[in-house]
Amino acid sequence: DAGVIQSPRHEVTEMGQEVTLRCKPISGHDYLFWYRQTMMRGLELLIYFNNNVPIDDSGMPEDRFSAKMPNASFSTLKIQPSEPRDSAVYFCASSLATGGFHEQFFGPGTRLTVL
Amino acid sequence: AQSVTQLDSHVSVSEGTPVLLRCNYSSSYSPSLFWYVQHPNKGLQLLLKYTSAATLVKGINGFEAEFKKSETSFHLTKPSAHMSDAAEYFCVVSDKRRFGAGTRLTVKP
Numbered sequence: 001d002a003g004v005i006q007s008p009r010h011e012v013t014e015m016g017q018e019v020t021l022r023c024k025p026i027s028g029h030d031y032l033f034w035y036r037q038t039m040m041r042g043l044e045l046l047i048y049f050n051n052n053v054p055i056d057d058s059g060m061p062e063d064r065f066s067a068k069m070p071n072a073s074f075s076t077l078k079i080q081p082s083e084p085r086d087s088a089v090y091f092c093a094s095s096l097a098t099g100g101f102h103e104q105f106f107g108p109g110t111r112l113t114v115l
Numbered sequence: 116a117q118s119v120t121q122l123d124s125h126v127s128v129s130e131g132t133p134v135l136l137r138c139n140y141s142s143s144y145s146p147s148l149f150w151y152v153q154h155p156n157k158g159l160q161l162l163l164k165y166t167s168a169a170t171l172v173k174g175i176n177g178f179e180a181e182f183k184k185s186e187t188s189f190h191l192t193k194p195s196a197h198m199s200d201a202a203e204y205f206c207v208v209s210d211k212r213r214f215g216a217g218t219r220l221t222v223k224p
Contacts, residue, residue, distance in 0.1 A: 004158075033212075043205065043214045056212070091158060103149060106158035 004107035006092050012113045018080040021110045024073055025094030033104065034067055034077050035091040043091075049075065082114045117142045117208040121215035129223045134178075134193040136218045138206035141187065147209040148189045150180055153217075154202045162204070165189060176200070196222045 005024040013019055025032045033048040047057040052069045060067070064083070069075040079086055089111050093104040122137040140146055150162040163174025170182045176199075180191045191204060201222045206215040 042216050045212045045214075048212065093159075103161045103164060104159075106151075106160070108158045 004092055004094055004105050006090075006107035006110050008110060009108060010111045010113075012115065013082055014115050015083055016081045017114075018078065019082045019086075019112060019114075021077040021090050021092075021112070023075045023077070023092030023107060025075070025092070026105055027073065029094035029096055029105075031095045031097065032069060032075050033093040033095075034075070035093065036088045037091060037109070038088045046077070079112075082112075084114045087112055087114050117146060118213050119148075119206045119208050119215040121204075121206050121218050123218050124216065125219045125221065127221040127223060128196045130198055131195050134191070134196045134200065134220065136191040136204050136206075136220065138189045138191065138215060139187050140189060140206075140208050142208060145184075148180075148182065149207040150174065150178070150189075150191050151205045151207060151214075152202050153205065159205065162191070196220075198222050198224065
């Protein structure tokens with residue numbers, strides 16, 4: 001398996017523009033997670049899905065952020081409009097389960113820079 | 116609720132000396148615990164996990180961790196540091212939503 005795939009790897013955009021980050025989880029994994037990593041706040045969970053259904057989106061910073069999982073092999077995280085403070089590395093991860101001993105597999109991340 | 120606390124934000128060791136990265140957890144039941152490593156500009160990779168089968172867990176790259184229920188700790192150790200161990204290390208509790216703040220390991224030549 002190719003692992004978790006994220007695209008793009010780098011994104012530079014201007015304030016006010018819409019940004020869409022994409023993730024393909026490992027085939028067969030039931031859970032998908034979106035994280036944001038910054039120097040100031042560390043690794044923060046934004047939202048996670050179970051069987052394509054959002055379970056907990058309490059980490060989504062504000063209404064400018066939205067996430068979807070239209071099918072088991074694809075998810076998007078959208079920021080509209082983007083702001084400079086959204087600059088961060090965004091990770092997608094997938095796992096077989098959220099509890100117990102199942103590990104998460106992380107993608108390489110998308111480095112977002114909002115000018 | 117479950118949570119983890121990584122006691123050191125930064126640890127610096129010399130190459131060839133032991134490594135100790137500390138993690139304490141809080142859980143109302145017996146947890147599963149994980150250590151992940153993140154090398155610069157990379158994603159996170161699992162080092163090892165505790166799932167109650169054995170209290171001493173061996174992971175990749177010579178790392179190991181010991182689960183101590185009485186101390187609610189799951190510290191990560193390695194007998195001899197290598198330059199390639201320089202990275203950020205994260206302790207995570209069962210539900211995998213709660214990551215520790217991370218410990219940055221620096222290895223000096």
